[in-house]
Amino acid sequence: MYLPEKFLDKMRELLKDEFELFLKSYDNIKFQGLRVNTLKISVEDFKKISPFKLRPIPWCKDGFYFEEGERPAKHPYYHAGLYYIQEPSAMTPAEVLNPQPGNRVLDLCAAPGGKSTQIAAALDGQGVLVTNDINMNRVKALIKNIELFGIKNAIVTNEKPEKIKKYFENYFDKILVDAPCSGEGMFRKDPSMVKSWEKHDATYYMPIQKAIMDNVDYMLRAGGNVLYSTCTFSPEENEEIIKEFIKDNSQFYIVDIPKNNGFSKGRPEWVNGEKELEGCIRLWPHKLEGEGHFLSLMKKEVKENEKSFHFEGKSNVKPSKEFYDFVKENLNTSIKGEFEVHNNNLYLVPEGLPMLKGLKVLRSGWFLGTFKKNRFEPSHAMAMGLNYKDVKRVINFNVGDKEVVKYLKGETLNIGGEKGWTLVCVDGFSLGWAKQTGNMLKNLYPPAWRWLD
Numbered sequence: 001m002y003l004p005e006k007f008l009d010k011m012r013e014l015l016k017d018e019f020e021l022f023l024k025s026y027d028n029i030k031f032q033g034l035r036v037n038t039l040k041i042s043v044e045d046f047k048k049i050s051p052f053k054l055r056p057i058p059w060c061k062d063g064f065y066f067e068e069g070e071r072p073a074k075h076p077y078y079h080a081g082l083y084y085i086q087e088p089s090a091m092t093p094a095e096v097l098n099p100q101p102g103n104r105v106l107d108l109c110a111a112p113g114g115k116s117t118q119i120a121a122a123l124d125g126q127g128v129l130v131t132n133d134i135n136m137n138r139v140k141a142l143i144k145n146i147e148l149f150g151i152k153n154a155i156v157t158n159e160k161p162e163k164i165k166k167y168f169e170n171y172f173d174k175i176l177v178d179a180p181c182s183g184e185g186m187f188r189k190d191p192s193m194v195k196s197w198e199k200h201d202a203t204y205y206m207p208i209q210k211a212i213m214d215n216v217d218y219m220l221r222a223g224g225n226v227l228y229s230t231c232t233f234s235p236e237e238n239e240e241i242i243k244e245f246i247k248d249n250s251q252f253y254i255v256d257i258p259k260n261n262g263f264s265k266g267r268p269e270w271v272n273g274e275k276e277l278e279g280c281i282r283l284w285p286h287k288l289e290g291e292g293h294f295l296s297l298m299k300k301e302v303k304e305n306e307k308s309f310h311f312e313g314k315s316n317v318k319p320s321k322e323f324y325d326f327v328k329e330n331l332n333t334s335i336k337g338e339f340e341v342h343n344n345n346l347y348l349v350p351e352g353l354p355m356l357k358g359l360k361v362l363r364s365g366w367f368l369g370t371f372k373k374n375r376f377e378p379s380h381a382m383a384m385g386l387n388y389k390d391v392k393r394v395i396n397f398n399v400g401d402k403e404v405v406k407y408l409k410g411e412t413l414n415i416g417g418e419k420g421w422t423l424v425c426v427d428g429f430s431l432g433w434a435k436q437t438g439n440m441l442k443n444l445y446p447p448a449w450r451w452l453d
């Protein structure tokens with residue numbers, strides 16, 4: 001493959017004896033992975049029904065390699081949100097950050113949501129995930145993935161980190177900064193990255209990365225962790241950013257990440273930095289089965305007399321009667337908690353959020369549906385977050401049934417049944433809503449999500 005001379009010269013200089021091995025890795029196949037959505041199915045159960053031959057990814061308990069030629073994005077289980085297709089090395093940051101159920105986590109540069117879906121699975125519905133990206137187009141993909149995964153405790157925002165910061169003083173237990181970068185580690189996976197590198201190399205991204213990191217201290221509670229990651233090799237965007245961050249934020253120190261699974265240490269000598277930078281890890285394509293990445297985990301020390309913090313209470317809206325009528329008529333379960341209504345859209349919000357007035361919030365927890373004239377219309381996100389047992393009328397297809405793809409293509413199905421909202425499922429996993437009228441099942445699968453030939 002074509003690699004720019006300037007890039008090769010730099011890597012030759014950095015890697016010295018290792019350079020030839022590094023270069024040879026570009027002739028290898030690219031490794032492809034998927035990560036099981038444990039919010040919907042356990043890894044053990046997925047292995048039993050997996051249509052793909054899977055091989056474990058050593059550094060991610062829910063991650064697997066699949067073979068070349070397989071097309072997991074073209075399978076009904078993908079539309080049921082049973083897995084996320086993700087480059088294997090990209091599964092490391094969330095795994096190393098290791099969020100626990102109940103944590104408050106911020107994913108600051110989150111779109112299209114690979115790491116956010118992984119964090120949400122680890123939270124297991126408890127705690128809060130604030131997931132943000134500055135780019136509105138990319139946020140749309142983020143929302144889709146959050147909803148497809150059936151995630152109920154995510155706040156999706158489209159803001160500059162400087163703005164978000166003001167709302168969340170000392171709030172988060174964990175912050176992920178998966179920074180925009182020159183993408184040198186992705187050339188093999190996506191050769192178009194070479195072109196964008198020729199336009200914007202490390203010198204373009206460094207100030208952006210530094211500016212993003214400048215917001216972390218204010219939002220992270222003492223004792224909390226921040227994980228910085230990139231998919232590039234350049235020391236300027238990696239060790240250098242961490243060196244500067246530690247210098248400017250004396251309460252932080254680097255946590256040593258174990259060098260197992262083929263992970264290599266950080267390289268302080270490349271930036272004239274302290275030995276503690278060796279605690280970072282580098283993922284090299286010639287040393288493991290994945291693309292190039294850099295990760296640094298840092299902890300914010302707890303100081304004595306740490307100042308305490310309070311959150312303002314939120315106004316808890318009681319949803320109108322139409323919502324409760326819908327629940328009574330269509331669900332076998334109740335939906336309880338704090339609710340919010342924005343532009344007639346009803347959300348179930350995670351507990352303990354500060355006031356977010358003035359912030360560009362696109363999803364404020366589990367988007368349940370919309371109040372329309374005298375009625376409540378459930379959302380696709382509600383369907384994706386429900387279990388088939390939760391719904392009164394369910395139509396369940398086997399994965400091989402022709403109706404599954406017909407439904408995913410948006411076609412009307414000629415099937416009779418009891419009138420009303422019906423949850424369409426594949427092998428017991430929800431795909432979306434349909435509305436039964438007479439002998440017709442009106443298809444309500446979102447047009448933008450349709451299966452394309």
Ligand SMILES: C[S@@+](CC[C@H](N)C(=O)[O-])C[C@H]1O[C@@H](n2cnc3c(N)ncnc32)[C@H](O)[C@@H]1O
Binds near residue numbers: 161
């Ligand atoms: C490496 S990508 C994130 C990938 C994502 N974490 C995932 O796992 O799917 C970096 C993201 O940073 C976003 N970005 C760029 N500048 C930003 C900024 N100043 N604040 C927040 N996000 C930013 C880009 O839009 C891009 O989506």
